[in-house]
Amino acid sequence: MPGPSECCLRGFEWDGTPIGKEAKLADNNAYITGSNSKIAIMVIADLFGWNTRLLSDHYAKEADATVYLPDFFGGEVIDSEILAEKGPSAFDLKSWVGRNGPEMRWPEILSHDPPLVNCVSTAHPTWLSKEYIDDIGVPVQIVAPEHDETFTPELKKYANDVIPTKGLPYDYQYFSGVSHAFATRGNPKDVKERRAMVRAKNAxxxxxxxxxxxEAIW
Incomplete structure (x- = not known):
């Protein structure tokens, strides 16, 4: 099984052309899509940055919201074609983490007191800690693949033991047979992975x- 750097740097892009626009959100560039002035969703991307634009378009249309996808990585974009050709060794992940890890970027994201979000959904979270789990205070959904070197079996168990004790709505979605990053960078040519991507998006x-x-979808 590949290590954390390989699992993070592997993947495929969705087909299509983004329909949103680029603008500013605070001090960061952002991709903005959708037109609902009352409902907003912020997408915090993985290390591929704000390339998750097509998925943001899905959220905006299907959840009827304006979606903000900020660039929290200072304009750095990982070239997926180079990675596909040369593999994870083509990218210095350690240096990237030093520039863009939680210690550097979390202050730009944090909104805690008063809480400024109504709910949270996270797919195959990286750098999730027991402290973050302990601090959850709004309805939360976790989309978890079977194989994940970052959201480990220990953390999965801790989340499923602790969150239900908080008296908050909690939805744990388990996807067998797929790996870390499947919800954003699965292989659309693989029937199982594509189905998992669509199921995760729908959830x-x-x-x-x-x-x-x-409004629940029943």
Missing amino acids: QVSWMKEWLHG
Whole structure:
């Protein structure tokens, strides 16, 4: 099984052309899509940065929201074609983490007191800690693959033991047979991975509609 650097730097892109626009959100460039002035979703991307634009378009349309996808990585974009050709060794992950890891970027994201979000959905989280789990205070959804070197079996168990004790709505979605990054960078040519990507997207849209609009999809 590949190590954390390999699992993070592997993947495929969705087909299509983004329909949103680029603008500023605070001091960061951002991709913005959708037109609902009352409902907003912030997408915090993985290390491929704000290339998750097509998925953001899905959220905006299907959850009826304006979606903000900030560039929290200072304009750095990982070239997926070079990675596909040369492999993870073509990218200095350690240096990237030093520039863009939680210690550097979390202050730009944090909104805690008063809470400024109504709900959270996270797919195959990286750098999730027990402290973050302990601090959850809004409805939360976790989309978890079977194989994940970062969201380990220990952390999965801790989340499933602790979060239900908080008296908060909690949705744990388990996807067998797929690995870390499947929800954003699975292989659309692989039937199993594509189905998992679509199922994950549908689950997240349903969760966001439930807690942002009060409309569950049944």
